[in-house]
Amino acid sequence: MHTNLSKKNITILIIVVVFVSIALSINAIISKVITTKINELVLNNSFKLHTAKVENVKFNLFERSVTANNLFLTPTKESISKLKGQSLKNKELEKISISSIKFKGIHLTKILFYNDIHINTLLVDNLLFQDFINPKIKDKPDQKKPFNLDSIAIRKIKGLQIDKIKFNNFNFQQIDINSKELLFHHEPFNLIIDGFILKNIGDQVFKLMPIKNVFEIHDVEIKLPKKGYNLQIASIKLDFNKAVIAVEKFKYKPLIDKRTLANSYKFSKAVFDTEIDKIFIYNFQLKEMLKKQGVFIDSIEVIDLGLEVYKDKRKPFDESMRPKDPHVLLKEMKSPLHIQKIKVKNGSILFEAQLEKNDLLMTLNLNNVNANINNITSIKKYRENPLEVDFRSDLMNRSKMHINIIFPLKDFNNSFKFYGTLGPAKLKYFDSALYPTLGLKVLQGELDGLKFDAVAHSNSSEGKMTMLYHNLKAEVFKSHSLEENKFLSWVVKGATYKSNPKKHKPPKEVVLHADRVIYKGFINYIWKTLQSGIIATITPIGTTTKKAEKKKLKKEKREKRRNHN
Numbered sequence: 001m002h003t004n005l006s007k008k009n010i011t012i013l014i015i016v017v018v019f020v021s022i023a024l025s026i027n028a029i030i031s032k033v034i035t036t037k038i039n040e041l042v043l044n045n046s047f048k049l050h051t052a053k054v055e056n057v058k059f060n061l062f063e064r065s066v067t068a069n070n071l072f073l074t075p076t077k078e079s080i081s082k083l084k085g086q087s088l089k090n091k092e093l094e095k096i097s098i099s100s101i102k103f104k105g106i107h108l109t110k111i112l113f114y115n116d117i118h119i120n121t122l123l124v125d126n127l128l129f130q131d132f133i134n135p136k137i138k139d140k141p142d143q144k145k146p147f148n149l150d151s152i153a154i155r156k157i158k159g160l161q162i163d164k165i166k167f168n169n170f171n172f173q174q175i176d177i178n179s180k181e182l183l184f185h186h187e188p189f190n191l192i193i194d195g196f197i198l199k200n201i202g203d204q205v206f207k208l209m210p211i212k213n214v215f216e217i218h219d220v221e222i223k224l225p226k227k228g229y230n231l232q233i234a235s236i237k238l239d240f241n242k243a244v245i246a247v248e249k250f251k252y253k254p255l256i257d258k259r260t261l262a263n264s265y266k267f268s269k270a271v272f273d274t275e276i277d278k279i280f281i282y283n284f285q286l287k288e289m290l291k292k293q294g295v296f297i298d299s300i301e302v303i304d305l306g307l308e309v310y311k312d313k314r315k316p317f318d319e320s321m322r323p324k325d326p327h328v329l330l331k332e333m334k335s336p337l338h339i340q341k342i343k344v345k346n347g348s349i350l351f352e353a354q355l356e357k358n359d360l361l362m363t364l365n366l367n368n369v370n371a372n373i374n375n376i377t378s379i380k381k382y383r384e385n386p387l388e389v390d391f392r393s394d395l396m397n398r399s400k401m402h403i404n405i406i407f408p409l410k411d412f413n414n415s416f417k418f419y420g421t422l423g424p425a426k427l428k429y430f431d432s433a434l435y436p437t438l439g440l441k442v443l444q445g446e447l448d449g450l451k452f453d454a455v456a457h458s459n460s461s462e463g464k465m466t467m468l469y470h471n472l473k474a475e476v477f478k479s480h481s482l483e484e485n486k487f488l489s490w491v492v493k494g495a496t497y498k499s500n501p502k503k504h505k506p507p508k509e510v511v512l513h514a515d516r517v518i519y520k521g522f523i524n525y526i527w528k529t530l531q532s533g534i535i536a537t538i539t540p541i542g543t544t545t546k547k548a549e550k551k552k553l554k555k556e557k558r559e560k561r562r563n564h565n
Contacts, residue, residue: 049075049079049093050073050075050076050094051074051076052074053070053074054068054069054071055071056068057069063104064105064108065103065106066102066106067100067102067103069099070098070099070100072098073096073097074095075094075095075132079093083132083134083177084134086134086136091134091137091138092134094130095129095132096128096129096130097126097127097128098124098125098126098127098128099126100124101122101124102121103119103122104119104120104122105119105120105121115158116157116158116159117161119161119163120163121162121163121165122164122166124167124168124170125168125169126169126171127170128171129171129172130172130173131172131175132175132177133174133176134178135176151205151206152198152207152208153205159197160198161196161197161211162197163195164193164194164195166190167191167192169188169189170190170191171185171187171188172184172185172186184227185224186222186223186224187223187224191220194211196210196211197209197210214237214239215238215240218234219234220232220233221233223255228256228264229252229254229272230253230255231251231252232250232253233248233250233251234248235247235249243283244284245279245281246278246279246280246281247276247279248277248278249276249277250279251274251276252273252274253273254272258308258310259354262311262315263315265312267315267318268311268313268316268317269311269315269318270310270311271309271310272308273308274306274307274308275305276304276305277304278304279300279302279303280300280303281297281300282297283298283299284298292335293336294336294337294379295337295338295339296338298339298341299339299340299342300341300343301345302344302345303346304347305344305346305349306348307349307350308350309350309351310352310354311354313354313356317519317520320519322519323519326407327386327387327414330376330378330387331378331383331409331411335378336378337377337379338378338382339377341372341375342372343371344369344371346369346370347368347393348365348366348369349365349366349393350364350365351363351364351366355436360435361436362432362433363432363433364395364396365395365396365397366395367397369391369392371391371392372390373389373390375388383409383410383411384409384410386408387406387407387409388404388405388406389406389407391403391404391405395425395430396425396429396430396433398425399422399423399425399429400423401421401423402420402422403418403419403420404419404420405418406418414458415456416455416456417453417456418452418454419452419453421449421451423449424447424448424449426447427442427446427469428442428444430442430447434534438476438534440475440476440538441475441476443473443475444471444472444473445471445474446470446471447468448468450468451465452464452512452533456526457516458516459515459516460514460515461512461513462512462513464512465509465530465533465536466500466507467500467510467533467537468500468501468507469538470498471498472538473498474538476539508544512529512532513529514528
């Protein structure tokens with residue numbers, strides 16, 4: 001009995017050994033065949049600008065997986081020379097290295113009997129994507145034939161499906177080919193996304209489709225050490241049926257304290273700390289964007305925006321900068337962009353600026369921010385209508401503010417118009433903004449209302465303002481200094497300037513004017529224009545609209561007399 005059992009065990013053992021040997025032999029043979037085929041596919045492919053290499057490919061029968069190790073796509077010496085010499089058609093070259101790509105959970109029967117490829121998971125480890133660019137080469141239209149996602153020709157297969165894709169240690173770098181400077185990079189991060197399916201639509205032509213109707217990414221965190229920021233997103237949901245992208249808990253924050261980051265800059269540069277609870281992007285045209293045909297969106301909704309902006313103005317301004325206004329940038333865009341509306345709901349904005357002298361901090365709070373931005377477009381047929389901004393908020397959490405900005409999008413018109421109102425409030429609530437910037441220390445007084453209307457040209461602005469107030473009591477100091485300006489203090493304390501309108505007289509309407517500083521942006525331009533009106537209202541500096549009109553009439557009379565003579 002014992003002898004029979006031993007013989008039986010030996011027989012089973014021999015069968016197992018034979019089976020394992022056959023399996024290992026098949027595994028080795030298939031590995032070699034796959035390695036040869038992939039190397040033929042990659043190495044014999046006619047790359048004009050790159051060389052390709054795959055170190056080895058392994059097949060695991062028991063795991064039903066194929067792993068390719070050490071894949072490289074490297075620019076040739078000739079293509080690098082052309083990029084440096086600005087003779088390359090494009091302004092960039094890509095270099096890609098991957099430690100391994102693993103196709104796990106391959107449905108072998110589908111491949112063997114139906115030529116239908118179905119893979120459970122695609123794992124990509126240590127993908128380094130380096131984008132070498134030559135900034136001296138101007139952007140050119142993409143001359144490549146657009147990739148049609150609805151018509152992909154592939155021979156000898158009936159379909160392709162990958163259920164899930166995982167990236168471990170994905171890293172992207174942008175490098176100046178001349179200086180070798182790292183222009184942009186982020187810390188490596190991991191990413192898990194749903195896969196895709198190539199659906200056969202006949203004649204060996206396929207259509208690329210998502211594996212699920214709702215595509216989701218969770219817990220995204222990308223560190224950008226060169227920029228000094230950390231990007232976090234709790235979730236991104238892309239609903240293909242409804243054409244809606246929903247983003248939750250968006251955060252873009254400094255990696256270090258905002259003052260430390262601002263101090264690290266050579267010039268006076270803004271530091272941003274941003275949090276948004278929800279972002280909804282409606283009716284996006286994903287296929288057009290992927291085919292590089294442009295960005296087309298019906299509307300974007302931003303809910304519960306929290307934005308803090310800090311600048312250290314003790315640093316010098318970068319006078320080489322030439323910031324362009326939004327409408328100018330849109331008109332100069334080479335790729336199509338059309339967003340019908342951006343809506344901001346229930347936002348808050350805090351501006352802080354460390355001023356040059358006496359370490360004064362200018363603070364400006366905008367609460368209950370609600371805004372509509374309409375017709376953001378670079379497409380000529382839509383540029384007959386202007387880009388319009390309707391901005392409402394509570395200034396210093398006290399006074400209702402309403403500002404409209406109209407940016408014409410027609411060619412050869414780079415001016416823009418802005419007008420608005422400010423509601424009643426105690427003037428002392430504006431001290432944190434007025435004292436550091438204007439040197440105006442308000443002791444008492446009431447703002448009854450303010451309205452303005454102005455046009456900003458490329459070099460200077462002009463307009464009018466009526467600021468109504470009463471019982472003003474204030475001291476004026478030289479700008480950015482605690483040294484009292486006796487003349488202006490005497491003027492403000494005088495009865496003439498305590499109120500507007502004066503008793504039994506019409507309200508004083510003043511002329512707005514500011515010369516544009518070419519290395520500063522349009523928000524600074526608007527503020528300098530409004531600042532001129534505030535100063536002209538409460539001091540003798542500046543001109544009223546009546547005086548300006550009289551001066552204009554006198555000038556016209558003199559010209560008529562000259563022409564008559």
